[in-house]
Amino acid sequence: xxxxxxxxxxILGTLLNIMGKTKDGVxxxxxxxxxxxxxxxxxxxxxxRDKLPLASWSWNLFVDERKFVCNSxxxxxxxxxxxxxxxxxxxxxxxxxxxxxxxxxxxIMQQLIPVAIRSVLEKPVRYAIIxxxxxxxxICSKVIDVSILKQMQAYLVDTICLLEKFFPPSFFDxxxxxxxxxVREVELCGPVFFRWMYxxxxxxxxxxxxxxxxxxxxxxxxxxxxxxxxxxxxxxRMLPEDATTVGIPKSSRPGLxxxxxxxxxxxxxxxxxxLLDIAHLCILQxxxxxxxxxx
Numbered sequence: 001x002x003x004x005x006x007x008x009x010x011i012l013g014t015l016l017n018i019m020g021k022t023k024d025g026v027x028x029x030x031x032x033x034x035x036x037x038x039x040x041x042x043x044x045x046x047x048x049r050d051k052l053p054l055a056s057w058s059w060n061l062f063v064d065e066r067k068f069v070c071n072s073x074x075x076x077x078x079x080x081x082x083x084x085x086x087x088x089x090x091x092x093x094x095x096x097x098x099x100x101x102x103x104x105x106x107x108i109m110q111q112l113i114p115v116a117i118r119s120v121l122e123k124p125v126r127y128a129i130i131x132x133x134x135x136x137x138x139i140c141s142k143v144i145d146v147s148i149l150k151q152m153q154a155y156l157v158d159t160i161c162l163l164e165k166f167f168p169p170s171f172f173d174x175x176x177x178x179x180x181x182x183v184r185e186v187e188l189c190g191p192v193f194f195r196w197m198y199x200x201x202x203x204x205x206x207x208x209x210x211x212x213x214x215x216x217x218x219x220x221x222x223x224x225x226x227x228x229x230x231x232x233x234x235x236x237r238m239l240p241e242d243a244t245t246v247g248i249p250k251s252s253r254p255g256l257x258x259x260x261x262x263x264x265x266x267x268x269x270x271x272x273x274x275l276l277d278i279a280h281l282c283i284l285q286x287x288x289x290x291x292x293x294x295x
Contacts, residue, residue: 001102001196003182004136006175008105011113011129014059014171015121016066018096024059026052028170035169058125058166065120066095072116073097073108083107103198110137128162132179135159139182140192153183 013021026043029052033042044051054060061069074090084104089097100108114130121129135156138144157180164172182192189195210224211217271279284290 001106001192001198003175003178004109004140005100005102005105007132007136007179008109008113009100010171010173010176011132012097012108014167015061015117016069016096017060018098023171023173024052024055024168025170028168031170032168038168057122059168059171061120063095067092068120069116070095070097073112076112076115078107078111086112102201106140106198109133110140124162125166128159128166131155131159132163135179139186142191142193144186144191146187149183149187153180156180156183 009021010023012018014023016022017024029041029043032038038055041053041055044053054062070090070092074087074092076086078086084101086104086108089099089104091098097108110133114133117126117129120126135152138152160172160176160180163176186192207221211220213220285294
C-alpha cells in the first residue's frame with residue numbers, strides 16, 4: 001500500500017517538479033556527471049542558483065505540459081465513494097498535487113495517471129510509466145491467476161529496466177526496488193486486498209468524530225466506543241422485537257422511506273444508434289469471454 005503511494009509521489013513529483021518530492025536536482029545531475037551518463041544534463045552555474053537543463057525527452061515537462069496534466073486531474077470525476085474529491089488535491093496555479101493520502105495515490109496510480117500523461121510525454125517514457133501502473137492494478141486485483149505470476153514477475157523486472165532508461169538514478173530508491181518483491185508476496189500471502197489498511201484508515205475518520213475534548217482524545221474515543229457497544233448489545237439482546245430503537249433519530253419526513261412515495265421522479269433517457277453501439281462495445285471489452293477476439 002505504501003509502496004504504491006511512494007511510487008506515485010515519486011512519479012508525480014518528478015514529472016511536475018514538485019518541491020520536496022522530485023527526484024531530480026543539482027545533486028542528482030552531479031551524480032550522473034560523475035557516473036559518466038547523460039553529461040549533457042549537467043547543471044550550469046547561475047547568478048543566484050545553478051540552472052538545470054531540461055530533459056524534455058524523458059522526465060521533465062514544459063510549463064504548458066504541466067498545466068495540461070494538472071487540468072486533466074482537476075477535471076476528472078469518479079463515481080460516488082470511489083475516492084476523495086481529486087479537485088481538492090490539485091493546485092492549478094502552483095502546478096502540483098498535494099495532501100495525497102494512500103488511497104488517493106492508489107486511485108491516481110491505477111486509474112488516472114495513464115489518462116493524464118497520454119499526450120504530454122514521449123511514447124517510450126509514457127509506455128514505461130503506464131506499464132508500471134497496470135502492474136499495480138494487476139497485483140491489487142481481486143482474482144489473480146497463479147499460472148501467470150512468473151510472467152508477471154518478468155514483466156515487472158522489464159518495466160523497472162525501462163524506467164531506468166528514462167529517469168535519473170536518484171529516482172530508484174528502496175521503494176522502487178521493493179516493487180520487484182510484490183509478485184513474490186502475492187504468491188506467498190495471497191491477494192493484496194486481504195492485507196491492506198484502507199478500511200482501517202477509513203474507520204479512523206469515525207474515531208476522529210468521537211473526539212470532543214482534544215486534551216484527552218484517547219479517553220473520548222474509548223468512552224464513545226463503549227457506549228456504542230452497550231447500545232448495540234441492548235438493542236440486539238434485551239429489547240423486544242417490536243420496541244423502538246435506541247439512539248437512532250426518527251426521520252422528519254417518514255413518508256419518504258415507507259414505500260408509498262417516490263424519492264424523485266423517474267428520468268427516461270433514450271440512446272441513439274451511435275451511443276448504443278458505444279455502450280455495447282464497452283460491455284464487450286469488459287467481458288472475459290470475448291477478450292480473445294479483441295487480440
